[in-house]
Amino acid sequence: MAQVILKNIVKNYGKLEVVHSINLDVAHNEFVVLVGPSGCGKSTTLRMIAGLESISGGEIIIGDNVVNNLPPRDRNISMVFQNYALYPHMTVRENLGFSLKIAKRDQTEIDKSVDEASKILSLEDYMDRKPGALSGGQRQRVAMGRAIVRHPDVFLFDEPLSNLDAKLRAQMRVEIKKLHQKIQTTIIYVTHDQVEAMTLADRIVIMRDGNIEQQGSPTQVFENPINTFVATFIGSPPMNLLPGRVGKNMLEFSGGLILPIPIDFKDIVKPGQDIILGFRADHIMPVGHDLTIDGDSAMIEMSVGVSEPLGTETLLYTQLAGQEILAKMLRPRIVQDGETLTFNLDLGQCNLFDAVTQRNLR
């Protein structure tokens, strides 16, 4: 049983503060993904939990112990690094068993744990090879194997998939998810890839500039982003944003576009307020293409600039109120560049953000 608690964690490099007093509770057996653009402090945070970076302020608790001043070896954690960090002079077997050998466990126990890990990760055929003779995906599996043989309280993953090609990445993503189901341990996972965050996490923690912007389940942050940053960072393609102003019972946009106020926001907005309307490509589709709308909707005519056929769907790049926006077409047909289509916007799925604070008004 090990929960991880971060209390007001601060990290300074000299006078530069890179992590600003963040708080995070990770429950036992939870899969938490820290996600954010590069330089947001997510890796630094992970390395502080691992003990590879000193903590400038606050407390980190793993299990029931404050670990601020414990070296990594006394924290009972495992870490998987971006560049695998395998020991090049050891075979896969030796790499897997190294931590147990260092802990002076007896050989039969080491062999048992190593065999078990190699089975979980199907590494049996490579046990006597050195890392240099393995492919990227195999190396990554060895790195994960090395982490699981010790049965640590907490797993830390530092962008483990970013060195793999797209296909392998998708494959390893599934393997990591399976691994979590099998070994049932707390996992803290750092990535800049929002797809990994969405697919793996029980809870996503979105960071920017050393602060936590929002945390919640993947659907929560996807459907109710707390601000425009989260709205554009999470989800692919990013949420469309249209700056406008609240008029009398309607929203006004440049170019004379007028839309009704989404019903959830009717009582929140005041006339004259500057707002940003946010909606995903999934909620603006050409009429007649399978978009099911429960509540209000709006019909808009737009001409398609570029279309990207993806097979099951086609992405349509269009212009609305002076902004480039993305729409989606299910059951696609070939669309000519410049073709004008009528789109249906699902107002019930729209978000409104304050133009000044960029925060969701909901």
Added chain:
Amino acid sequence: MIYKKLPQWFLLILPAIIILAAVILIPLLFSLYSSFTSYRLTRPDTLFNWIGTFNYEKAVKSGVFWAAFGRTILFLTIALNLEMFLGLGLALLVSRVTRGQRMLRTIMMFPMMFSPVLVGFQFKFIFNDNVGLVNNALQSLGLSNSAIPWLVDEKLAMFSIIFAEVWMSTSVFAILILAGLFSIPQDPQEAAKVDGCTPWQSFRHITLPFIMPFIFIAMAIRSLDVARAYDIVQVMTNGGPARRTEILWTLIGRTGYVDAKMGYANAMGYVSIFLAIFFTIYFFKKLNAARVELGMAR
């Protein structure tokens, strides 16, 4: 015209061939030939007095030669190992320094910038039994009231020479090992920390295998250097007194130029070269094994 018949590639490398032949090949063959004659510098006509393998037999049977041979190996072994451990320690310390490291590295290289002859003179003075710094200091501090014969006693003289050699060349090891330390990737070291290694275990299991190739490169280079050591010993003790610090090349030099027996000196030289070749091959094998270990070579 003859040169028109020579292929072009041969013409192009001909200057190099001529120069190499003149400065390396001909002297080499000449010295090899002369080792089979009773060639004496004072009597040039003896160059044509072929005596077969007599010089080699004489060298192999000579106690003086084997004593010098053994002393060279002893000198080499002690000096190289001391330099390696001190250099490793120095490199590890310097690699931890964050401020002023560049200056420290430069200072560390100072001993390498002196000519070995000057280093020899410097330590000849330091270890002089009458006016030397060491005896002076020991006596002033009351640690000793007699003049210790640093360069006269067999063991002390050997110690003094090794001391001078170590002073001069430890930084070669330190610099090469430091380069090795800088080339170690950070990740495996961090992984070792997370895997539960103490600092000593990290060093033993991760750092050391990574810097082994660098240690062996330093060993190979330095073994060649030390196996042909001449200047320091020549200046400090001249192989004496009474051959107590005679090593191979002081013996060979004296035989060839002082005693003028060039034929015999050349024969001893050829036997001694095997020593250098042996150490070179040995350390290169070790180097390659260490590289294979790291997956850098196959």
